[in-house]
Each structure stands twice: as structure tokens, then as C-alpha cells.
Amino acid sequence: MTEKLSAETRGPLLDPLWQTGWEMVEGRDAIVKTFKFKDFADAFGWMTRVAIWAEKWDHHPEWANCYDTVVVTLSTHEVDGLSTLDAKLARKMDGL
Template identity: 70%
Template structure:
């Protein structure tokens, strides 16, 4: 079962993500990042790769795509906030 991140977990798990450009969402227990790509095809290809991991882990992002820009918001709806799954998917997205 997925659990909401504790204060200690937030410090250790989220800090490295903030160093790569992830930010907390205002008024919500969620993180966000905007990814820029060369063009629409590259952006959509990245989204396809990310979608395969999201489906595998049964943890789906909130995201939008406008041409070469993809904005992602991660939160775990089952716990009404951030969980280790959000950090795991964020790290995967950064590595794609």
C-alpha cells in the first residue's frame, strides 16, 4: 500500500528532485516540472516513453503538451498528496 511521504521522507526523497528543476505546486501537495524538447515529435515520443512506465507502475501523471513543451504534475490521489511513487516517476522522467 502506498503511503503519504513523511517529513523525513520529503527531505531525503524530494531534495534531489528540486535540484533537477522539480518544484512544489502552490496550494497542493504535488510537484511539477516543465520539460522542453526540440519539437513536437520529440515531446510526444518522451511522453510515450513516460506513459509506458506510468502504466507499468500504475501511477499516472497529470500533464499537458503544447507543441514542444510538456508540463507535468505528480501527486498520489490515493493518499491525497506526495508518495514515493511520485518521486520514482519523477526520477524516471528525468532520465528519459
Template identity: 50%
Template structure:
């Protein structure tokens, strides 16, 4: 179900590092930076497993240590709680990788 205008603020507050854009009925975007290409691809691989299980796939691209992500729910032509949930997963995976980097 597409998030209503009234539901948007609370939903977006759950993913504060993501930017909301009104295009295409509502999308959220974020750029992730990693130590190197291998870590960026590792992030994508971990998220891909979750995305496939939930049948909710991100629009993303990778250039060296950067992963640019756009989330929207095509079925509802806008932003849904599925996007918020996947964004939270991505935030947790990225944070875990950053901790590993700090421990190295």
C-alpha cells in the first residue's frame, strides 16, 4: 500500500539518512560509500539476498566503492513500507561493514 501524505513524515523519520523525492509518486535515495570495490559488492550481495527473499528489488548502481540506491514500490506507483523496511536493512548492513572496517 502506498504511503499517504500523512504517513510520510513518520515513515521517513525511520530512515533519516535517506532523501525523499516526490518523483514517480515517491522515492527515497541514498548513496553509500565503502572502503573499496570488494566491500561495496559485498554490501550489494548481502542486500540482494534480503531483497530476493522479500521480492522487493532496489534500483541501484555501483562505481568502485560507491553504491547509489533508489527505492520505490512499482506496484503502488510510489513509496511503501516495503521501501522503508529495505532501507533499514541497507542501513544495518552498511553500518556492520563500517564496524568491520574499523576493526581491521
């Protein structure tokens, strides 16, 4: 079972994400980032690549797409907050 990030693990897992544009969601234990692409096809292609990893890891993002922009929110619903899965998927999204 996945566990909510502890105070000790938050820094090492989340600090690198702040450097790539991720932010905490106000009033919620979740992270958010806006990704911009050249056009709709690039945005949708990226979402498709992310979807493959999300399905493989059984951890699915909350996201919205409008033309060349994808806004992603990550949180683990089963722990009502952030888990290692969120940090892992955020890193994968940044790498794709």
C-alpha cells in the first residue's frame, strides 16, 4: 500500500520538483504544474506518453488540456495527499 509522504521524506522528494516548476496547491496536499507545448499535437502526444506510464504505475493524474497547454495536478487519493507515486510521476512528466 502507498503511504503519505512523511515530513522527513518530503524535502528530498519534492525539493527537486520546485526547481522544475512544480508548486504546492493552495489548501490541498497536492502539486501542480503547467506544461506548454508548440501546438495541440505536441501537447496531446505528451499526454499519451504520460498516460502509458500512469497506467503502468496505476497512478493517474488530474489534468486539463487546452490547445498547447496541459495543467497537471498530482495527489494520491488513497492517502488523501502526496505519496512517492506523485514525485515519481512528476519526474517522469518532466523527463518526457
